[in-house]
Amino acid sequence: MRTLSAIAGLLIALAVGLPAQLMVDGSRVYSVLPVDAIPAILDPAFVTGREAGRIMADEEQVIGVVGPNGTAVAYSTWHLDHHEIVNDVVDGIALAVTW
Amino acid sequence: MYARDIGDQLLTFGVSGRLWKDALVMYDHQTNSLWGHVIGKAIDGPLEGHSLETYPATQTTWKAWLRAHPDTKVLKKPKLWRSNYERYDADPRRMGIHGRRMKKSQLPPKSKIAGFELNGQMFAFPLSSLKPGQTLVPVVDEAPLLIYVDEAGQGVSLWRVRDRETLASYSLDPERPTQVVGRDGSVYSLLDQSRSLAGGDLVRMQVVIAYWFGWHNFHPLTEVLKP
Structure with a gap:
């Protein structure tokens, strides 16, 4: 083997x-x-939680993060399967979401 | 989840197309160094040896996240995608890209674990041993821990508590099961990090959900806990 x-x-x-x-x-x-x-995301675009109802399933796994000013952001792991990495900035903190 | 800067240098990451220990290897566009995404450390290139600082993140279901954060933003996606890895998840024989087998494994290699580090020692709970929607209070080396498992049994938050007495002074909020309340009135959301909440004695710990075999590649000396 x-x-x-x-x-x-x-x-x-x-x-x-x-x-x-x-x-x-x-x-x-x-x-x-x-x-x-596999293309990492360099310029992430977002929708609101309400708008996301059409594209997100209840049981869909997400990685969630809350910035120091309270901004909450969710990244679908089903979506991340296609990108593996999101280069984002949350409340001024530059983050790499990796999957 | 990592803060993507080293000193004054801001980095952006791409997918190198390489695998190390069956896990993603990233590269940064600024120096072309290679980074192991599980350890957040540069393994080759000009930044070799440097580590990224982790930032606390939560893994849970969309339903649970939206309930806790009704004003959340969501990374835009083109359509309702299922995971590519559902069949991979379901097949106990497929491990990594080489399909190798583990010898004398403490747990089924394809079982999922919640892994964490405490005082330099690695620990792992089998996800199957954790009850969804409940907090548990295992003790590791005299350090009480509080675990929250989401309703799907997939998302795990881990908290270190100062001592046993402090642990006993916390209880689940019956109205909002994703919160714990201390006797001093401090409230913790178990779905996100504590730094946005005032007071209290709970410290959020990094916890990684992984396949046992993948975790074991990086941390062969892990102690397996079964609460």
Whole structure:
């Protein structure tokens, strides 16, 4: 199994053209997709909670944050599946929402 | 959730397309350093060794979040999307991209845990051991903890309490089960961080919901707790 994983990792690395294998803390850093193949959000747009009723399901998982001035912001993890990272600013604090 | 600055330098992050320990590796556009998103630390590049400061966040359902924060903003999305990972969640044999197996695991590898650090030691509760909508009072190394689990059993908030007596002085607000009230009258919302609320003796702790195998990749010496 380990050999198969190593071969798979090597094939992936060759396919992506990774120059050298990076090892960190004893674990290999695998390259599995081109950079930015999953697009992080750099200029987030928002709707109000009321407007969101049409696009959000009750059971939808969210990451919620409250800024120091009380501004509440929710990020759907279903949505984050497609972006992984949101670069946002909440009440003046620059935040990276990661999923 | 991280504050995305190191000293005076503001960073923006993108997806590197790489995985480390089965988890997302980010890169910053300013220095091209690689960052492990689970640990919030640069693992390669000019900023290697630097860590991002965590910012308290809550994971819960949209319904519970909206009830607690009726004036919330929501990141705009194009349509009602289901999770890509629902089938992945449901398949106990699929672990990470390599499909490897854990040996002698304390918990089912694909089970979800709530993990946290206390005094340098890592701990994890299996989510299946926590009852939705209730607070629990386990004690770790003489440090009382208060846990809130949302109705879906997926979102977890964790609080450290000063001592046992203080813990005994807190109770759930029967009108609003997402709040606890202390004898001194201080009120804590269990769904968001305490720093916006005055008074009291509860300190919000970072808690991560993760697959056991993914958490274990980073923290092999974790003590598993079963309240």
